[in-house]
Amino acid sequence: MIPELGHFSLILALGLSVALAVLPALGVYRRDALLMQTGPSIATGLFVLLAFSFGCLMYSFIQDDFSVAYVANNSNSALPLQYKISAVWGAHEGSFLLWTLIASGWTLAVAAFSRGLTFDMKARVLSVLGLLCAGFASFLLFTSNPFDRNLPFHPADGGDLNPLLQDFGLIVHPPMLYMGYVGFAVPFALAIATLTTGRLDAAWARWSRPWTNAAWAFLTVGITLGSWWAYYELGWGGWWFWDAVENASFMPWLMGIALIHSLAASEKRGVFKSWTVLLAISTFSLSLLGAFLVRSGVLTSVHAFAVDPTRGIFILMFLVLVIGGSLTLYAWKASGIKSEAQFEWNSREAMLLINNLLLVVATASVLLGTLYPLLYEVITDGKKISVGPPYFNRVFVPIVCLLFIAMAVSPFSRWRRTSGDVLLRQHWPFLLATPVIICLVTYVVATGIDVIAIGVETLAVWILVLLARHWWQAGSISSASQLGMMLAHAGIAVAILGVIVTITYSEGRDVRMNPGESIALAGYDITFEGVQKVRGPNYLADQAEFNVTRDGEFVAKLRPEKRVYSVGQNVMTEADMDPGLMRDVYVALGEKVGDTAWAVRVHVKPFVRWIWLGGLLVALGGFVTLLDKRYRRVRELVSNNVVGTAA
Amino acid sequence: MKFGRMKSHRRNRLLIIVFIVCAAAGATTFALFALNENINLFYSPEQIVKGEAPVGKTIRAGGMVLDGSVIRSEEGLGVSFVVSDLKSAQVKVEFEGILPDMFREGQGVIALGQLTDKGVFVAEEVLAKHDENYMPPEVADALKDVNQPSANTLNKANYN
Structure with a gap:
């Protein structure tokens, strides 16, 4: 009933x-x-x-x-x-x-x-x-x-x-992700509605901004939770795989960043208007494309749902209708839209243009890598390929490094034009000092020096230091928008630090261990004590016990499990870790490989938590911008029909 | 004055367009190069046995893990098994490391690695799915002509 x-x-x-x-x-x-x-x-x-x-x-x-x-x-x-x-x-x-x-x-x-x-x-x-x-x-x-x-x-x-x-991950990850995906429908609808009126004014950008920020902040939380979930539940210690479906959520996220920044320029200065509309359409289209990729089963992925061709065809048709319809409308109406203002090459507008270009290129490179297996299969009549992480690392990382450089400088540029002073005279000490500091720190922390890692660390620290100085100089932050921006940028810098330090300095090994044996890794001694049977609510598990010490002092007891769920007889690995701000010690149990021996994976991952802390900080920044009084005040203005081009 | 502004406005626009075109062309070339070097073709056991797969190049191979073919070494984490298309073709796979949870005899798997000139596939990575009903599409294709439930019918049964 x-x-x-x-x-x-x-x-x-x-x-x-x-x-x-x-x-x-x-x-x-x-x-x-x-x-x-x-x-x-x-x-x-x-x-x-x-x-x-x-x-x-x-x-x-x-x-x-x-x-x-x-x-x-x-x-x-x-x-x-x-x-x-x-x-x-x-x-x-x-x-x-x-x-x-x-x-x-x-x-x-x-x-x-x-x-x-x-x-x-x-x-x-x-x-x-x-x-x-x-x-x-x-x-x-x-x-x-x-x-x-x-x-x-x-x-x-x-x-x-x-x-x-x-797992807890399933309870929170999909709802957050969907809040983000679907939330981009609001700026999309605003863009379409505005296109049908033929009038794109500052008010339209102002309406779109809080909705875009909110949707994007939810998506950020969703992706961050997904990465964390992958790390402890199915990733064996990995946190990003360039999996087709991860990419499906990552592309609207990247495009969303471009949209957020472009909306700012459209609102404040009346530039890039038709471009911004195009971004709003693309961002939501990428969300729908993500849904198509996950639910049609066209791509091999850990996330793929069961394959049913009618579903794929239905979403594909919906996708074609939405994208085709909105682009037709765009082509028909957008030619009448003119940007009102001009700007210099060292202005904030130009910086935002660079931001947008880099983000669009980054998104395109991810899109190409994600869809290439499909294209290849069609072109070569059924030959199947996969595109590996090396492709994404080679293409995506350089673009993003350029983006970080722009990100470090641009918050201090001015609208219309920026005088040379602001950029150079104020920043040269930091330009010089940070690499020196980082080199020293790295030399102390690790024996080897990795040039790329130092470069990226420098950038991240540079971004953080500049933000902190800006905060300190301004005395108080003038608006919630500005505070949100600073939090989000700081969050990105924190996440970058986490990513680069984890990638460069992590140590990990797969080993065969008998009870009583121990292994030394990154200064820690990890001893395998033994395995016992444990019964859970709907599973039976082999629970191992590991004793982690450092210089003879006790650090943690870790109990990873190998579970067999009673209904489907599915085997699951439950890793265990000793989390910490500076490092995680991670142990996962493989299979039993001998009479008493087990396959064991051990990791020591410095700074890995910073990736997700950074992500959450970014999302927090997005949510903080919603508190901006301006959005409410503007509403009153608009309802009295007195909104002009005032910025 | 007005005329001058017009000119700089146009010049600006032209510069933007030139910049975008150059950047796009550069990025595309770079991306396609990177793509070309990092795609991994899939080969079925039959293709490998016939010698169609290249030796010493990173490729993917997949099929069903043959019952009783999984052999573990006494020391370390070495393991070997045979993937087949359930017809005649069989390929031996060697792997050093931890196999995924859903790896089982009689299950479809995909391995990423290189073929040696002795016809043994040395895997860097072995993938099995986290859903007992899911069959990698590649493996489903390789098994197509065999009298086995395909990926689609299996999943339909799941959702009927």
């Missing part, structure tokens, strides 16, 4: 989203104020229906209703409660229901928090969002209904959730 209610409310939601797509737009067309105002109430209804539908699916999971096929495939009566709840989005159907729910949530947020938008704009934006929701909801209903029944012969117990997903 409950699943049928959920299914029914999903059908109603599809109807409402079609109404949301049509009615306000019709109101704009007929200049009918009443129709134009229907948007917010329809959006509320849509969200309530989808939330109810989602609740029904969750109820079915909690009640172990294995007559629902999706529940039977992804849950089990022995599954702990928190994983029954997160299993709702543990596979394709449910995760797309979450996606659609989040899309309707953003739509509702736009309806609720956009008092500053004109009647006309609000109607147009909600219509575009309604259209997207209709697309998502019909995809759910027609190709991936999570409420399909297994009647009359339903299994007595479920097939269990993939053990890899029985």
Whole structure:
């Protein structure tokens, strides 16, 4: 009964989203104020229906209703409660229901928090969002209904959730990621709505900025959590693999950075307007492309869901419609858009242009590497290739290094033009001092000197020092936007430090160990004490015990496990680590390779936590910008129709 | 005055376009070079047995791990196994390290590594999927003509 209610409310939601797509737009067309105002109430209804539908699916999971096929495939009566709840989005159907729910949530947020938008704009934006929701909801209903029944012969117990997903990571990673992916629909809808009016003004950029920042901050959290999850759960100590699906989330993230910066220039100085619109369209298109790559099964990936060609074709058609439609509209309308202002080559505008170019090229290089296996297969008639991490490292890293240099300097440039002083006279001591300091530190920390590592470390420290000095000189930070920017930039610098130090100075080995044996690694002595059997709620495990010491002093006891889950007989590795700000000691248990011997992987990874701390700092920066009073004040101005080109 | 500004505006625009074109061309060339050096072709056991796969070049090979073929060395972490297409072709794979959790006899795997002139595949990395029903598309293709459930039907069964 409950699943049928959920299914029914999903059908109603599809109807409402079609109404949301049509009615306000019709109101704009007929200049009918009443129709134009229907948007917010329809959006509320849509969200309530989808939330109810989602609740029904969750109820079915909690009640172990294995007559629902999706529940039977992804849950089990022995599954702990928190994983029954997160299993709702543990596979394709449910995760797309979450996606659609989040899309309707953003739509509702736009309806609720956009008092500053004109009647006309609000109607147009909600219509575009309604259209997207209709697309998502019909995809759910027609190709991936999570409420399909297994009647009359339903299994007595479920097939269990993939053990890899029985983890805190699954509870938080997908919702955050989807908040980001789908959130980019809002700047997209704003761009499309503005294109249809033919007027791109500073107000449009100002409306878009907080939404873009929010979506991007969520995506940052999602990617950071994903990397952390990979590190302790499936990565054997790795934290980024250039996997097709990681790239799928990384591309809209990179494009989102370009969009955020370009919006700033469009708002403050009225430049790059048509370019910014194009970025808003591309960012959301890359989000959709990500969905296509994950859900169509065209690429080999750890994340790939089960392959069903009809789903792939449906998303592909949706993708073509959205991208094709918006680009056609762009080509038709954007030629009329003129940038008003000019700028010098040493101005902040020019810096932002460089930022945008580098980010777009970086995104393109990732896109090329991700889609190349597909292209190759088509061109060569079925020959299969994979593109390895060396490609991405060779191409992506140099571009990003250039980007960091621009990032160190640009926050101190001025709009229109920057005098030479500001850049050179104020910064030369740091330019000179930081490499010297870093060389000394590196010489002390490690015996060997790695030139690239020193270069990148210098850059990161340089960025941090300049930010700190700026903070200190300014006395107090003038706005939340500025504080957010500084936090985000500092976060990037922290993450870069983490990445480069981890890559350069990590030590790791795969060894065969008998109980009692020990291994020395990076100053630590790691002793294998033995293995015992442990029983978990739905698994049996071999739990090993390792004693970690440094110079004879006790550091930690680590207990990595090798689990066998009872339902699917799936084997899972649970690594254990002694985390620390300066280093992680990481031990993972491989297989039993002899009578008493086990394969063991040990790592000492300096600064690895900085990668995720940096990521979280970046996201925090994104969220802080939302507190900027300017966005609220501008809303009042706009509603009085007095907004001009004032910056 | 006005005329002068127009000129500098146009010059600016031209410079921007030239800059973008050069940067794009440079980046594309660089990316394609890097791509060419870092793609790894997939070869089925049949192709390797027939001698179609290059020796000493990093490639990917895959198939089903033959039952009873996994042999571990007494010392260290060396292991060898045979991948086959379940027809006649069999290739011996040698690997030093920790095998993935889902590695099992009778399971589809993909190995990244190099073929030696003796016809043994020395793997740097062995991939098996984290989902018991998932079959790497490459392996599914290599097994296509054999009377085995394909990746698609397996997954359909999972989701029916």
